[in-house]
Amino acid sequence: MQSVLRLIYPPRCLACGDRVESDFGLCMACWAATPFISGLVCDACGTPLPGTADPGAPVYCDDCLARPRPWARGRAALIYRDTARKMVLALKHGDRTDLAAPAAGWMLQAGAPLLRPGLLIAPVPLHRYRLIRRRYNQAALLARALARRGALDHCPDLLIRRRPTPVQEGLGAEARFANIDGAIALHPRRRALAPGREVLIVDDVMTSGATLSACAEACLAAGATEVSVLVLARVVRGD
Template sequence: MASHMQTLTQKASRLIALALFPDTCLGCRRHVSERGVLCAECWNGMHFVAEPLCAITGEPFQHDFGGNMVSAAAIANPPAYRRARAAVLHTGVARQLAQRLKYGDQGELAPWMARWMVRAAGAMMSESDVVVPVPLHWRRYLLRRYNQSAELGRAVAQQAGLDFAPEALLRVKPTRRQVGLSAAERRRNVRGAFRVPPEKEIAVRGRRVLVVDDVLTTGSTIDAAAKALLRAGASSIDILAFSRVVPHFVARR
């Protein structure tokens, strides 16, 4: 009897949810067959990051030269993290989703975006112990009311069955927005910006940390975050983001 009532309750909840939040495209909100998918037009506007790409930074290459390729930037300035991956290019529909999550207070997008991130992560998921999101400075958090990277990180951790430590990393320096800064200015901007509180070191010490962010640009922010986590005793750092900015890249179809 109890299980029957539970089934009826679940069906009723589903009907109410469908009435209040009909199954619409994540991108344009047209009607689709099921929740959490894109319509054909928006799907064609998504550009998923795929091989060939840099084995370290995850930056996609325009041409496949064979072998385990590493970008010139990663060779010239090896990052503190082990690998970085992103699900999609930061353009078109993906850019709209990222902006709606970040500025539109639409946290309900995070679980659907996280599905693509988990797929893009590949072996990184099984080689990680704990998920740590890139934090906001407390002043910006008060303005935004929530951290979009934490929403993505929570969803990734739940889907992958990993521990989630949203307070393991703090942003202790109120950095400028990175948009419009040169690569050198970005590095200076985030230098010393992150710290692991002593009471939170247990969450990362000796563990393989997966750092989650919403958008990757030059990599300065995630590199600074990785260095702070390594100083706190993390054994390795991998990076996972929803989208990646790649100027002048021509997406393949």
């Protein structure tokens, strides 16, 4: 039966749709055009850095040195450009919810230094009005898939957006932080989950870090002992 199904529905590249050897994979051309992050990275946001990794000495990018993060550590699986950007936009706006599972696999690998037993995974929330229009929260899909793959605790509505916020796209860093200020809080019915827990916040893309900062601050204010962040893609200066 499986072989018959493969004849009828052969595996296709996640990005371009060409045939590939296994499900949920990329063809050679798309793999080459997908900027996976590896090597030395900023310990706070996961952006790639020049040099070689030294496990005993965390290093930080200029953005994180200029604006210290409220979270402890952060990682990203991809640089937000080329095929990575196309896949993120397809997941976010193109109803390609099938991308969440393989993306979570990439995030699991990138975020390995952050993952440990007892960690609570939570997505960056959408306001209910935007969730109704979009029909799903891509960050929640990634968080759920990541929790399943990593066998970790997961709370899809740990955080809420208390008010609708304008889209962040096109705004500078200061405007992004002002836009999100005071908009995110712990869900009133989930307050008992945060105290004494380490929390991992999951999102699709990190640009300035404004939204992730608001999420981290809300968790810490509710009693979380530590917050880390993990994103599918990181916008890198100059791209």
